Amino acid sequence: MLTNVEHIGIAVKSIAASNELFTKLLNVSPYKSEAVESEGVTTSFFRVNQTKIELLEATNPDSPIARFIEKKGEGIHHLAFEVDDILAEMERLQGEGFTLLNETPRRGADNKLVCFLHPKGTNGVLVELCQEIKE
Numbered sequence: 001m002l003t004n005v006e007h008i009g010i011a012v013k014s015i016a017a018s019n020e021l022f023t024k025l026l027n028v029s030p031y032k033s034e035a036v037e038s039e040g041v042t043t044s045f046f047r048v049n050q051t052k053i054e055l056l057e058a059t060n061p062d063s064p065i066a067r068f069i070e071k072k073g074e075g076i077h078h079l080a081f082e083v084d085d086i087l088a089e090m091e092r093l094q095g096e097g098f099t100l101l102n103e104t105p106r107r108g109a110d111n112k113l114v115c116f117l118h119p120k121g122t123n124g125v126l127v128e129l130c131q132e133i134k135e
């Protein structure tokens with residue numbers, strides 16, 4: 001089951017510059033910065049009450065973020081939902097006809113297992129499912 005919007009992903013050219021901008025905008029500093037090599041990104045997380053913002057900068061030209069910025073410029077990249085059981089949710093969504101971009105959950109940032117749905121099947125919105133990894 002989807003429980004809430006976990007974060008909004010924003011593609012940026014420079015995390016350093018965008019950290020400064022979002023710190024001013026949100027009046028709060030980032031609580032975490034983390035690279036996710038498998039995704040070719042480095043991330044920076046802000047929290048405003050229950051809402052999280054994830055800034056993403058590409059770490060190589062093949063990164064999905066690099067391709068996105070090349071095509072569309074900086075901006076909102078994806079909407080991430082928290083799920084309580086990512087495998088069950090992936091199965092449900094696949095049954096509903098959505099296209100999963102990964103067959104099994106993969107390690108994301110901020111201690112999560114993640115899976116993405118193709119934006120072509122979600123009205124042009126890249127959707128990410130996130131399940132907290134319980135140590």
Ligand SMILES: CC[C@H](C(=O)O)C(=O)SCCNC(=O)CCNC(=O)[C@H](O)C(C)(C)COP(=O)(O)OP(=O)(O)OC[C@H]1O[C@@H](n2cnc3c(N)ncnc32)[C@H](O)[C@@H]1OP(=O)(O)O
Binds near residue numbers: 110118
């Ligand atoms: C996991 C770490 C972190 C976390 O939260 O834990 C992250 O969030 S990492 C985020 C970066 N990783 C990903 O985005 C992985 C999933 N994304 C992909 O597999 C690709 O980006 C994909 C398949 C969405 C697009 O692939 P690609 O860019 O190579 O293909 P195209 O350029 O041909 O795009 C196809 C079609 O989709 C449209 N598109 C691309 N990206 C987005 C987007 N973010 N939102 C909406 N639409 C998107 C693109 O414009 C093309 O449409 P068209 O009409 O043909 O132009």
Ligand SMILES: [Co+2]
Binds near residue numbers: 009078080
């Ligand atoms: Co994300």
